[in-house]
Each structure stands twice: as C-alpha cells, then as structure tokens.
Amino acid sequence: xxxxxxxxxxxxxxxxxxxxxxxxxxxxxxxxxxxxxxxxxxxxxxxxxxxxxxxxxxxxxxxxxxxxxxxxxxxxxxxxxxxxxxxxxxxxxxxxxxxxxxxxxxxxxxxxxxxxxxxxxxxxxxxxxxxxxxxxxxxxxxxxxxxxxxxxxxxxxxxxxxxxxxxxxxxxxxxxxxxxxxxxxxxxxxxxxxxxxxxxxxxxxxxxxxxxxxxxxxxxxxxxxxxxxxxxxxxxxxxxxxxxxxxxxxxxxxxxxxxxxxxxxxxxxxxxxxxxxxxxxxxxxxxxxxxxxx
Numbered sequence: 621x622x623x624x625x626x627x628x629x630x631x632x633x634x635x636x637x638x639x640x641x642x643x644x645x646x647x648x649x650x651x652x653x654x655x656x657x658x659x660x661x662x663x664x665x666x667x668x669x670x671x672x673x674x675x676x677x678x679x680x681x682x683x684x685x686x687x688x689x690x691x692x693x694x695x696x697x698x699x700x701x702x703x704x705x706x707x708x709x710x711x712x713x714x715x716x717x718x719x720x721x722x723x724x725x726x727x728x729x730x731x732x733x734x735x736x737x738x739x740x741x742x743x744x745x746x747x748x749x750x751x752x753x754x755x756x757x758x759x760x761x762x763x764x765x766x767x768x769x770x771x772x773x774x775x776x777x778x779x780x781x782x783x784x785x786x787x788x789x790x791x792x793x794x795x796x797x798x799x800x801x802x803x804x805x806x807x808x809x810x811x812x813x814x815x816x817x818x819x820x821x822x823x824x825x826x827x828x829x830x831x832x833x834x835x836x837x838x839x840x841x842x843x844x845x846x847x848x849x850x851x852x853x854x855x856x857x858x859x860x861x862x863x864x865x866x867x868x869x870x871x872x873x874x875x876x877x878x879x880x881x882x883x884x885x886x887x888x889x890x891x892x893x894x895x896x897x898x899x900x901x902x903x904x905x906x907x908x909x910x911x912x913x914x
Contacts (some may be wrong), residue, residue, distance in 0.1 A: 635680050635702035635796050638664050642712040659712045668761030669755075674708040679725075679754045679764035686770045687879060689744050694725045697741065697752065701764050705756040718756065726753035726762075743837045744768055773833060774883035775840070775876070776826035779818045782853055782866050785892045791818055794888055795845035802837045804875070809834035821866060826885055831874060838879035855890040861885055 640661050647654045661676045663669060668677040682700040684692065697703075704717045716765075729740030737750050744750060747770045753762040779794030794816050799808035816827040846852055854869030857876070865885040876884050 632907075633680075633702070634664065635678070638662050638667065638678065638680070638710075639704075640676075640710070657712045659710050661706070661708065666761075666763045666765075668759060668763060669708070670759040671708075673757070673759050675756060675759040676678060676706045676708050677703075677754060677756055677759055677761040678760050680703070680750065681765045681767065683767045683769055686744075686747055686768055687833075689768055689886060692727060692741050694727060697727065698754075700766075701752060701754070703754050703764075705759075720749050723767070724755040726755075729753075738762075741766055741768075745770050748845060760813050770832045771832045771882070772879075773878045775814075775829045775831070775889070776861070776883065776885040777814070777815060777829065778823075778826050778864075778886075779888045779890065780821050780866065781850075781889045781890050781892075782821070785895050787792045787895055788849055788892050791850070791890070792814060794818055794890075796888070797843040797845065798831075799841045799843070800831075800834055800837045801839050801841050801875075803839075804841065804873075809837040824863065826861075829862070833878060838877065840876045840878070842874040842876065842886070844874075844890075846890065849892055849894050850890045851893045852879070853891040855889060856887045857883045858885045859883070868911060 630699045631833050638753065640659050643660045645656050645658065659668075661669070663676070666678075666680055668675075670677070671835065676677050684700065698720050703720065703723055705720075705723055706717050707715060721856075727740050727742045727805055729738070729743070730742045732739045737748065737793060739750060741750060741752065747768050750766045751762050752766050754764070755761075775798075777796065778792070779791075782792055784790060796814050796816075798812045800810045800812070803810050812831065814829055819825060844852060852871075854871045855865040855874055856869050858864070859881060862885070864885070866889055869887075869889050874886070876886075
C-alpha cells in the first residue's frame with residue numbers, strides 16, 4: 621500500500637487511495653466458516669483520527685488562485701480538499717460518510733501577523749502555503765495545506781500602421797505603458813513598459829507577454845507611446861486569438877480586466893498626421909525608453 625501511495629506523487633489525487641476500505645475476516649471453525657466485514661481507514665499526514673470522539677476527518681492539500689481566494693466559499697474549499705468525515709466505528713455497508721455540509725471551514729479567520737499560514741483564506745492577500753482548518757463537532761483537522769498561487773496573465777500585442785505615407789518612415793516597434801490598477805481613480809500598484817513589432821494588417825502575428833498581478837489589482841490600463849508624425853487610430857482587443865481588422869477598431873482608453881480572464885489579444889493602430897517631414901526629426905533616431913520588460 622505504501623508503494624502505491626508513493627507512486628501517486630503530486631500528479632494524482634491521493635483521495636483515490638486514502639479513504640475507508642472494507643476488510644473481510646473469515647474463520648473456519650467446527651466445519652463452518654464465520655465471516656465478518658470491518659472498516660479499515662487508510663490515512664496519511666493530512667488525516668485527523670480522533671480516538672476520543674471516534675471520528676476520522678479527511679482533507680487533502682489543494683491549489684487555489686490568488687485572484688479567487690477572497691471569494692472562496694465553504695463548499696468550494698470542501699470540494700477542492702476532498703474533505704469527508706466518518707464514524708470510526710462504522711459498519712461497512714450499513715453506514716456512509718456524514719454529510720459534507722456538517723464540516724466547518726475557517727475561511728473567515730482574521731489575518732494572523734505572527735503565523736500568517738494560519739490565516740483564513742478569505743483574508744489572504746499574498747501567495748504562500750496556508751493551513752486550512754476543518755471542524756466537525758468537537759473534532760478539528762488543520763493539516764491540509766492550501767497552496768495559493770498567483771496565476772500569470774498574458775497579453776498578445778502587435779502594432780499596425782494604416783494609411784502609410786511614402787515620405788514617412790514607418791516605426792519598426794510599438795511601445796506600451798501598462799499600469800496595474802484596481803480602479804482608474806486609484807494609484808497604480810506597478811507600471812511596466814513593453815516593446816513589440818510593427819506589422820502589416822494581414823500579418824496576424826502577436827508578441828506574447830506574461831505578467832503577475834498585484835493582489836486586488838486585476839486590471840491593466842494601457843497607454844500607447846505615439847511616435848512623432850503619427851496619431852492613435854484606435855485598437856482591436858479580443859479574448860481569443862481571432863482575426864483583427866482595422867474596420868473593427870475602437871477608440872478611447874484601453875483597460876483590460878483579468879479578474880475572470882487569463883489572456884487578451886491586442887492590435888494598436890497608428891496613422892500619419894502629415895506628409896511633410898523634417899529631415900532631422902527625433903522620429904528617425906532610436907529613442908531611449910528605459911528598461912523594457914520582455
């Protein structure tokens with residue numbers, strides 16, 4: 621059995637193995653065979669066996685997203701942890717697990733500064749490992765761990781010049797400033813600058829960027845850097861890798877909400893504002909935009 625448990629590793633659901641089993645005992649006596657089925661509880665280091673109250677309380681480690689942890693419900697945590705509670709003296713075939721709804725979870729425990737891993741999940745604001753407390757009547761199990769991850773988000777972006785002018789040099793690259801915000805009225809938690817290529821409209825190739833977001837700041841406000849002699853001609857943004865065309869472009873602020881979304885595809889459109897160009901304008905030189913994040 622230990623070999624089977626070790627073979628599970630981290631890729632498989634340990635609750636498929638760690639659970640109650642029937643064990644049939646038989647005894648041949650006086651020409652008769654006496655049989656009895658008892659319940660055997662297979663446990664590991666996340667199981668609480670309460671001998672005093674004769675309760676076995678199961679719960680297993682699980683992962684959850686930092687974006688979702690604030691709104692986790694008891695039902696979700698019980699499902700993620702595969703929690704169950706049993707009578708240790710149960711008769712196999714006559715009894716089953718107690719109703720899951722009878723198990724309580726410490727979701728609303730306040731943030732614990734001295735032992736942050738004991739904090740209730742609804743008050744967690746940073747990635748880390750947190751011990752979840754499951755309670756059934758007088759039995760508690762605070763052995764399962766919730767691994768809270770900061771799921772990365774993705775932006776796929778390109779730049780397209782419409783109505784180009786022969787006398788005007790096409791910018792080879794586009795630049796965006798991304799402010800990680802909660803709302804437009806509050807200061808940004810961080811600002812990131814990125815660089816990407818200019819393409820022709822028919823070339824539907826996007827450069828991918830990966831970001832990790834600050835807690836409770838699930839939006840990015842995007843500000844394109846516009847080169848001299850050009851103007852912002854709008855944008856197209858989609859939630860899937862679909863066809864982008866200039867006729868579908870919109871104008872206004874670009875705010876991407878990642879709370880329930882993992883990726884966006886964005887095309888920035890620029891167009892010339894003049895056909896007369898000064899020969900030594902800054903547009904013909906390589907600009908210094910500081911450190912750019914790939």
